[in-house]
Amino acid sequence: MKVNLRKIIGTLGSHCSLQVLKGAKDEGFKTLLISEKKRYHVYNRFSFIDHVILVDKFRDILEAGIQNRLNDLNCILIPHGTLISSLSSDEIESIDVPVFGNKFILRWEANRSLKQKLMIESKLQIPRTIKSKGEINDLCIVKLHGAAGGKGYFLASDKKGFEEGYNKLLNDNVITDEKQLYIQEYVKGVPVFLHFFYSPISGDIEFMGVDRRYESDIDGISRIPSKHQLDVQIEPTYNVIGNIPLVLRESLLDDVYQMGENFVQASERLVPPGIPGPFCLEGVYTKDAKFISFEFSARIVAGTNLYISGSQYSNFLFENGMSMGRRIALEIKNAINKRKLDTILT
Ligand SMILES: Nc1ncnc2c1ncn2[C@@H]1O[C@H](COP(=O)(O)OP(=O)(O)O)[C@@H](O)[C@H]1O
Ligand SMILES: [Mg+2]
Structure with a gap:
């Protein structure tokens, strides 16, 4: 049976977009990239990208005008890490373009x-959660709520080490309150x-x-x-x-x-x-x-x-070199x- 491939596969230009769009092309789809203007010179080099929507910043995907263009092109949006780091869960759920997978589970991530x-x-x-700094008696990793890429995380082996790390984040204006920290067993x-x-x-x-x-x-x-x-x-x-x-x-x-x-x-x-x-x-x-x-x-x-x-x-x-994107x-x-x-x- 001939498959109707009038759908277009699109994604934000970052993270794994080259893999996703190359894979879509290999399966016979037309492809679309939403690219920040400043990065377009990178993506312009690749022939498997059929359509480009240029934006100042990825958050512009929230604009109705952009979403209308995606829907006019019959686009299915593939979510990846950059969508999650650019938008809140509410904003992702509000996107009125078909999203591949379950967009509601991204909130749980x-x-x-x-x-x-x-x-x-x-x-x-899962690693043990340590309820308070007083209970630290082995190596722990102290995380910030909602941090990305482990930035601001520090290690501590006791209460004193925790306080040193906490004071440093306080002085660097990264946090304002101990409640913003989450202590977890460091898994060796x-x-x-x-x-x-x-x-x-x-x-x-x-x-x-x-x-x-x-x-x-x-x-x-x-x-x-x-x-x-x-x-x-x-x-x-x-x-x-x-x-x-x-x-x-x-x-x-x-x-x-x-x-x-x-x-x-x-x-x-x-x-x-x-x-x-x-x-x-x-x-x-x-x-x-x-x-x-x-x-x-x-x-x-x-x-x-x-x-x-x-x-x-x-x-x-x-059989034929199956990437995750493909x-x-x-x-x-x-x-x-x-x-x-x-x-x-x-
Ligand atoms: N409990 C843990 N024990 C040991 N290493 C950890 C633990 N949690 C995180 N890490 C290390 O810290 C890195 C960042 O942690 P992660 O929870 O993935 O943060 P983020 O949400 O910023 O991605 C991980 O890739 C891993 O190397
Ligand atoms: Mg991580």
Whole structure:
């Protein structure tokens, strides 16, 4: 059957937009990029981008004029990390253009207590929350509510260390109150990011790849010999600079699929229609190979940019180099084919 591909696949020009639009093109769709003017000179280099809407800033997507243009072009919007960091949850939900996946679950990613609720419902093991600075008796990570990229986070091993970190943030005018901080057990092990795709069209959960992040300056600290580390007093930050590919021990896959399935089922119970499309479980594997999850992303993550021509895992499932971006387009194509587009859009 000939598929009607009059739909256009569009996204914001950042994060994983090249992957998403290249994948859409490879599946036969026309593509659209919403680009900030200042960055257009980068995107102008790529021939797989058919339409461009230039904006001063990504928030302009809230304007009715822009949304009308997207709807006139029959655009399906693919959400990613930049949409989440540019707009509030209310604003994302207000977008009157079909969004791929469940736009309502993005609120559960952005809000720390909702996030925790969904992770517990998914039976994921999560780091212990420390209720007050007086209860700190082992290494902890102190986070800001709603921070992005681990900025402002600090480590503390006791009450004194907490107060030092807190006073520094206070002096730097980053926070005004201790209540803005959230203390969590520091999980010792190696951080890993698990990329999944759930297809309500086929009913399958696909484990698509795994990466680790290359974060500055935490990943640079090990390059400084310890006697100099003590001199420079670095408070590590977790600003993502890029991603590094990884494969897991094959014996871990059993748990990986189980966690993915539990997450899909919990999402369907708590946030209908659940989680059609990509998501990522993010955590630390401890020395006993237990996965302790510190957060999830309820949409495509930029770590998937590693696997434009398929990953070690997606190559077991698909013939022709299936990136996550291309998988999204394939899902849209299959849904159009089966007249089930409603089940994958909100
Ligand atoms: N409980 C934890 N134990 C150990 N490392 C952690 C923990 N929580 C976060 N991290 C590290 O800090 C980084 C940023 O934390 P995260 O919660 O993902 O913040 P953000 O919401 O800013 O992305 C993670 O990528 C991970 O390396
Ligand atoms: Mg994170």
